[in-house]
Amino acid sequence: MYYTVDLFSGAGGITEGFCRQGQYTCVCANDCDPCARDTFTYNHPGVPYILKDVREVTGKEIKDIIKDKCNSVDVITGGPPCQGFSLAGQRLTDDPRNMLFREYIRIAKSLQPKVIFFENVYGILSMQKGNVLKAIIAEFDEIGYECQYKIINAADYGVPQARPRFVLIGVRKGYGVKITFPAPTHGPTKEGTYQVNLFQKDLLPYVTVEDAISDLPKLDQGEGEMELLHTNEPTNDYQRERRGHRTPGTLFGHKATRHSKEIQYRYSLIPQGSTNACLPPEIRTKKNNVYKLDMTQPARTVTCNFRTDLLHPTMNRGITVREAARLQSFDDDYKFFGCLTRKARWLTQDDQVGNAVPPLLAQAFADHIAKVILPQFEGKEVDS
Known part of the structure; x- marks a missing residue:
């Protein structure tokens, strides 16, 4: 040891x-x-x-x-x-x-x-x-x-x-x-095949956003709870491994932020893999780093502002603490404590997830x- x-x-x-x-x-x-x-x-x-x-x-x-x-x-x-x-x-x-x-x-x-x-x-x-x-x-x-x-x-x-x-x-x-x-x-793949490296064993394909979060309960903006039970079966090894060992079947922190209809509409116009820089100037905001995740690729870097910087690929909302934690490779029963807003003096759950070294x-x-x-x-x- x-x-x-x-x-x-x-x-x-x-x-x-x-x-x-x-x-x-x-x-x-x-x-x-x-x-x-x-x-x-x-x-x-x-x-x-x-x-x-x-x-x-x-x-x-x-x-x-x-x-x-x-x-x-x-x-x-x-x-x-x-x-x-x-x-x-x-x-x-x-x-x-x-x-x-x-x-x-x-x-x-x-x-x-x-x-x-x-x-x-x-x-x-x-x-x-x-x-x-x-x-x-x-x-x-x-x-x-x-x-x-x-x-x-x-x-x-x-x-x-x-x-x-x-x-x-x-x-x-x-x-x-x-x-x-x-x-x-792991490495990039072409047409779903494994990458061949002449000097190492074959590399597994990158784990994509879809691989990582597609089994999580589907939430519209404002929906979800801080503690849920899984309702879907895992579809791949990554999802099976993330189900956890502390309290298997438990899902912590899967609660979506509530957005106004105006924000939801703006998010709906951003294609997967693009930022809000592609939006028409009349509805674009000063914030220009909002990115909609591409289901077919690994995520962009998870920051401490993922609720507003990283959008769910198919839902018009920011990602949840649990979705961000999945992208960081934390297990579903790894529970984060603290506030969800920046009004508090101490680190928010978003800060903790975004700052973490992926396990x-x-x-x-x-x-x-x-x-x-x-x-x-x-x-x-x-x-x-």
């Missing part, structure tokens, strides 16, 4: 993926948002949770929590927000905007995990002409970690969403561990780390 600590855990997408893999136990999680905490602890009730600002969390505090569960941490997961980084030369300054990442480094230095799994926005690659990324790698190097990174697409790992993300894997120096990344399992993506990396990277540490002494 391998042991993880999940920093900036949010709703728990990374922990969900690592736990699904079967060889990991999360021994501690941290976030400062009580709604995210409620979501995480409901779905992972055995994991000790530190609800406080990461700047107030100490390595000793985490060690005291995990001491009865494990002797050491194998993997630290998570990725602090990286927007607004400030540099001096090639180093991150003491600017408050850098503080969350510095706290991540501080805790990693204290816990000394074998592996670091760091996920973030793909735009980190170009922040300040790439100098932010150089500084981040230098900070990891300074505390004893060799790192490699890659821009990946969640759809390549069975997530029904074209979601480009930055993933960095770090390993403790001195063990001679080679860093590699998991090979894609299937996390599971693919968890599997690779468990089977390829962590075994390289076994029986080795630190090189001098």
